[in-house]
Amino acid sequence: MEKLEVVAVTGMVILSLFAIIGNTTIIALFFKVRSLQTPSNIFVVSLAFTELFVGGILYPVQCLFDFKVINDNPGCIIFACLAMATALVHVLTILSLSIERLVTICKPMVYSTIITEKRCYTTLFLISVYSLLNGLLPVITPIGVTSSLQKDCRMDRVLVSEVYVLWLYANWILSLLVVIIISIKLFFVVRRHSRAIAATELQRATTRVAVNRNETNSRFKLKREAKSAFLLISIVVYLTITWIPRIVATLIKDESQLVHMITHFLIYSNTVATPFIYGFGNKLYRQHFISMLRS
Template identity: 25%
Template sequence: GIYGHCSAAPGQHFVEISATVLKSLLVSYMICVFLAFLSRQLHTPTNFFVLSLAVSDFFVGLLMFFQIMLIDGCWLLGNLMCVVYQYLSYIITSASVGTMVLICVDRYVAICDPLHYPTKVTQKRVQVYVCLCWTCSVIYSGLLLKDNLEQPGRHISCSGECVVVGNYIAGVADLVLSFIGPVIVIIFLYMRVFVVAVSQARAMRSHIATVTLQCSVSVTVKKSELKAALTLGVVVVVFLICLCPYYTFIVILTTQDTSISASSAASVICLFYFNSCLNPVIYAFFYPWFRKCVKAIVTLQILQPDSSEANIL
């Protein structure tokens, strides 16, 4: 395995400090998002997708505790906890990818079919989609790690090691379903959204009331929807940048008989986890309501009885 012996990886103190900062940021971010949803103004379908992404970010922060242990070279929690950690890691990864696809579909409908968006994308439907996304991730990850879950530690060859091993077919299927397929869908949808958004922006600058969209709908998209598309577009691009090295690493391990150093493995995994730290920064930069929520928490305004009715938009 990659971490098959007990030897400290170089730069471990830096990684531990970075991980501590990351966990602190993610915990505060999760609290902020949950409390933000106490405001009824933020109960929109798009924000439920953001909440789903925040949940996965939060769990990534928790998993960093275990990742530090792997980077140090020794797994001290036993075979069962090793499998649980890997299982949760698979669930969070697939749920994050699924949520990104849902976000792209949401923005596609909002920009390309704004007339029917309120009826097609409702809060109840979004809640069902998010629940299905997480449920499918749990089942899917369980199928991938079925043998490891049934017999924890079956592939561990020495003390202090934490590895799970799957067959080649499952690895290729996971690569297609969790990376190649979703990336193709995400790129296609956001290319369409980008074309329509650009045409709308030009129309707004020209003071044109309506334009004919690429999706053959003669209505004007709200400026707020365009801004949401831009913000979530940045989130998606950053996500793909952080995800690609991780899956490139998986492809190398799956297709080639080669060994990869622990430091290289730790680097790509930490880059993927670091993506969860960037999301709140993006939201804070683009969303005024996010900054207002932080202020409300710091000043304890959220403890007031009428906090759910507060105007934060």
């Protein structure tokens, strides 16, 4: 085995291990702790299921294709379908979570009437159906090459329809652009609220005015929601940065094995970033995780 492959396998094992541990923990906490079963966390646990599948199964299989251990075309098409479907599920779920966070921060008084558990589950069902229909097209239609073996298992060689490939990229990129726009909006709103809270607390401290309990609870909740929005923004920034090299490599048609391995590692690293940044960045998740370890 070459040094490049040894490094790639080592990175894959470490990344997959952390993805399995992190996402499994998020899923277990969600179903065990009733207070964590909120509309927002419904989307978080959906991301955890998706990333558990991607990090635990798809990434190791991707390495087999990169090392040319698997090269048969039918296997390529099945893998490509799953990869495309999960990529769409991932970005559309983050989009849904971004919208939920925006409503939480900007429309707190009507949040409970707009965002309900039923609507969250319905949204996730529609996302899954839409993503699978898009991802399965190469299997059920002639746009997937199934009659001959390919030299490498890559999307541009497995799929013969450029329009279809562009459609998939358009779905993903447009969804990400909307997420970025929402994140920018959230950033400025959260910054404004944080400054208002800091000014209020400073005024209270200097004037020594008694603090109303309801007002304190309201500020505490706003701080928590602001931090959650900041963590989501961090995830979006990381997602964008890790996908840029893959998009650039596709546009310039760089087909070197090293570039493919590096860009795939960056993309699949999102399976670790989301649970550890957004999940364990949440104080409630951390507290219940510590309690679970102690018990």
